[in-house]
Amino acid sequence: MxxxxxxxxxxxxxxxxxRHGKVHFSELEVVTKSIYEKxxxxxxxPVIDITAEPVKAIEAQRHEKTRKCVRCALCGAEYKxxxxxxxxxxxxxxxxxxxxxxxxxxxxxxxVTRKTTSGEDNPLKQxxxxxxxxxxxxxxxxxxVTDKGFDGLKGLAAAAKEKNVxxxxxxxxxxxxxxx
Numbered sequence: 001m002x003x004x005x006x007x008x009x010x011x012x013x014x015x016x017x018x019r020h021g022k023v024h025f026s027e028l029e030v031v032t033k034s035i036y037e038k039x040x041x042x043x044x045x046p047v048i049d050i051t052a053e054p055v056k057a058i059e060a061q062r063h064e065k066t067r068k069c070v071r072c073a074l075c076g077a078e079y080k081x082x083x084x085x086x087x088x089x090x091x092x093x094x095x096x097x098x099x100x101x102x103x104x105x106x107x108x109x110x111x112v113t114r115k116t117t118s119g120e121d122n123p124l125k126q127x128x129x130x131x132x133x134x135x136x137x138x139x140x141x142x143x144x145v146t147d148k149g150f151d152g153l154k155g156l157a158a159a160a161k162e163k164n165v166x167x168x169x170x171x172x173x174x175x176x177x178x179x180x
Contacts, residue, residue: 003040003043006036006039006040006043007032007036010033010035010036010039013035014028014032014035015028017031061073061074061101062101063103063107065107065110066110069110070108072086072090080112081108081109081110082094082097082108082109120167123153123157126156126167127141129167130168130171141153148171156171
C-alpha cells in the first residue's frame, strides 16, 4: 500500500529536480518511485552500524612553561604571556587560573630577550655621528650616505665592519676618494 503523504513528498522532490534541470520530464515517474522507496525505508530510521570505538585516555590539562613560551592549560595555545584577555576568553581571571592549575605568578610568562645595539652599532647613534661630523640635517642623512655610494645606513655600517673601520672614517675616506 502506498503512503500518500510520503508519495506527495517524493513527487515534490522529483519536481524540484525537474525544475533545476537534474531530471528530464520523461524520467519524472521513475525518479518519484525511487525517492518514494528511499523515503519509505527511512520511515523506520536509518540502518546504523554501531561498533564501539576504543576509549582514548584523556590527557589531564596542565599548564606548561618552556624557555620560549607558556602553554594555556585550557586550550593548549602558546603565548609569551598568558594575559587577562586570553584567560577571559575561557571565563577565568588570572587569579582563578593560577589557583585552578596551581601556577605561580612567575610561571605565567616567559622572559623576553630583546637584542639591543649600543655604541657605534646603534643606528640612531650612527645617524647622530654623521649629523654632527658632516653638519647634515636629520632628514638628509640617508641621502648624504647614499650620495657617498653606500646603500643607506645599514650598508654603510656593513661596509665599515667589513673594512674594520668606523663609519665616520669610511665616509671621510669616500669623500677624499671622490675629491681625487
